Amino acid sequence: MRIVLFSSKPYDRSSFLAHPLAEGWQLEFQECLLRYDSAALAEGAEVVCAFINDDLSAPVLERLATAGTRLIALRSAGYNHVDLQAAERLGLCVVRVPAYSPYAVAEHAVALILALNRRIHRAFNRTREGDFSLHGLTGFDLHGKTVGIIGCGQIGQAFARIMTGFGCQVRVYDPYPLGELPGLTIHQVPLEQLVSESDIISLHCPLNDSSRHLINTQRLAQMKRGAMLINTGRGALVDTPALIGALKSGQLGYLGLDVYEEEAELFFEDRSDLPLQDDVLARLLTFPNVIVTAHQAFLTREALAAIAATTLSNVAAWLAGTPSNRVSSNA
Numbered sequence: 001m002r003i004v005l006f007s008s009k010p011y012d013r014s015s016f017l018a019h020p021l022a023e024g025w026q027l028e029f030q031e032c033l034l035r036y037d038s039a040a041l042a043e044g045a046e047v048v049c050a051f052i053n054d055d056l057s058a059p060v061l062e063r064l065a066t067a068g069t070r071l072i073a074l075r076s077a078g079y080n081h082v083d084l085q086a087a088e089r090l091g092l093c094v095v096r097v098p099a100y101s102p103y104a105v106a107e108h109a110v111a112l113i114l115a116l117n118r119r120i121h122r123a124f125n126r127t128r129e130g131d132f133s134l135h136g137l138t139g140f141d142l143h144g145k146t147v148g149i150i151g152c153g154q155i156g157q158a159f160a161r162i163m164t165g166f167g168c169q170v171r172v173y174d175p176y177p178l179g180e181l182p183g184l185t186i187h188q189v190p191l192e193q194l195v196s197e198s199d200i201i202s203l204h205c206p207l208n209d210s211s212r213h214l215i216n217t218q219r220l221a222q223m224k225r226g227a228m229l230i231n232t233g234r235g236a237l238v239d240t241p242a243l244i245g246a247l248k249s250g251q252l253g254y255l256g257l258d259v260y261e262e263e264a265e266l267f268f269e270d271r272s273d274l275p276l277q278d279d280v281l282a283r284l285l286t287f288p289n290v291i292v293t294a295h296q297a298f299l300t301r302e303a304l305a306a307i308a309a310t311t312l313s314n315v316a317a318w319l320a321g322t323p324s325n326r327v328s329s330n331a
Contacts, residue, residue, distance in 0.1 A: 002026045003073070003315065004042040006034035007051040009268065012075075015304040019312055033264070036060050043067040047315055052076045052295070053264040058086035065090040071318050075307050078234060080207045084329040095314040095325045099154055101303035106158035108297035109202050109232045112256030116228060116291055117142070136288075143167035148198030150191070150214065151205025151233065152178055159202060160186055171198060174205075195219050200228045207234035215239065220246040226253035232297040235261035240280050247287050255290045258297045267294040 001024055005012060008029040016027055028045070032038045034054035040063075042048050048069050050056060056072065061083060064072075072087065074096040087094050115121055118139040126133070147163045149156045152174040160170050161184060170186045172178065173194045178186075195201065201223065205211050215229065216239040223229075229252060231238055240261050246252035260267070262278055276282045284290050298307075310325070317324040 001047065001319075002028060002045040003047040003049055004028045004030060004045040005049040005075075006030050006032065006038070006042075006054050007268065011299070011304055012308075015308040016312070018305070019308055021312070022316065025315075034060065036063060039063045039067070042069060045069060047071045047073055049073045049075060049311060052078060052081065053267070054081065056082040056087075058083045061086050061090055061092060065092055071095070071315065073311050073314055073318075075311055078206060079327050080234065082327075084327065088329060093318055093323055094327050095318065095323055096327055097307050097310045097314075098325055100298065100306035100310065101300060102154035102158040104300040104303040105155045105204075105232050105297040106162060108258060108293070109159055109204075109230050109256075110162050112230050112232070112258070112291055112293070113142070113200060113202075113228065116254040116256050116289065121291055122288060145169070145199040146171060146197055148173070148194040148201040149186075150174075150194065150201065150203050152181075152186075152188075153204065153206075155232075156204035157181060157184065159204060160184055163200075168200075175210075192222065195222045196224070198227060199224060200230065202230040203233040203237050205233055205237065207236055212236050213239040215242075217242040217245070220252060223251065225251055228254035228256070230256045232258040235259040235263055240284070244280070244283055247284075247290065253289060255284070255287070257284075257291070258293045259295055260292070263295060 003025065005027065008031060013029050021027065030041050034050050036059055039060050042064060044067060046069065048064055050072060070092065072082065072092055072094045074094065077096060077098050079094065079096050082094055084094060119137045123137055143166060145168050147168045148171045149160055150173050152160065152172045160172065164170055164184065171194045172186050172188050173191045174188065178188050214237050220242055243252060243255060247255060260281060266278065285292060314325050
């Protein structure tokens with residue numbers, strides 16, 4: 001059985017090949033994104049393994065199904081990039097990796113908070129140039145600050161535990177009642193209250209129709225002046241152009257992004273020899289109180305191993321006729 005992995009990088013090859021394969025399984029690693037044109041590379045492959053920026057719209061799925069694909073195995077928890085109705089119409093099973101390492105993403109969010117607060121990026125560049133002055137590097141104590149978490153699944157809970165350890169007051173917004181969470185003392189509050197009361201807001205919710213541009217001009221205006229916003233979820237949770245005005249006015253004091261709404265043609269590639277064509281991202285990168293990382297929050301050894309293991313297990317379960325971690329348009 002041929003399994004074609006699109007958007008694959010050397011770390012994907014290493015993590016997948018570290019697992020023993022069933023007899024007759026053949027992994028084929030393609031570095032290119034899955035698009036309508038590149039779908040031809042999967043002709044005859046029963047399984048296509050896709051990542052977050054691959055195109056799984058109806059035209060692409062139709063081309064894959066016509067060429068013999070029967071299973072779409074996502075290497076991600078999110079599936080907002082998949083036309084699930086088209087997949088069901090075409091008889092394509094779609095499976096995902098619902099959890100790999102919530103600690104990886106949660107810890108990266110904390111890394112962004114600490115780097116922004118203590119200006120680590122500025123201090124690093126300054127000392128490399130022989131400038132050992134401290135002006136402009138003043139931070140604040142995290143202890144006692146109010147941290148708002150939007151989305152309290154496994155990643156949000158891991159993040160909450162870390163911030164509780166710092167002595168922060170944790171507020172959570174989630175559309176579903178949370179009940180008691182072992183080892184956590186948090187307050188579930190309405191979204192408007194969380195936005196207005198928090199010194200730091202971190203996004204850990206899935207992207208869907210109701211959460212798209214959850215953070216927009218109106219919500220930025222409702223935030224505490226000088227608050228910090230962290231997004232390690234999905235880029236479209238934030239109306240990115242709206243951030244520029246908030247940063248210019250000082251309404252938004254700090255911004256840490258690991259995801260970007262228009263990242264598909266940018267992230268995961270070395271484009272250092274080319275002019276940056278995205279004017280919004282180029283403008284964001286000029287602010288000294290902004291850190292952008294290229295969707296690396298998931299990138300730990302433990303997470304990569306879990307992604308590979310779950311993906312291969314999903315394929316095996318599908319072959320056995322008992323697909324696990326399946327997603328549908330009714331989910």
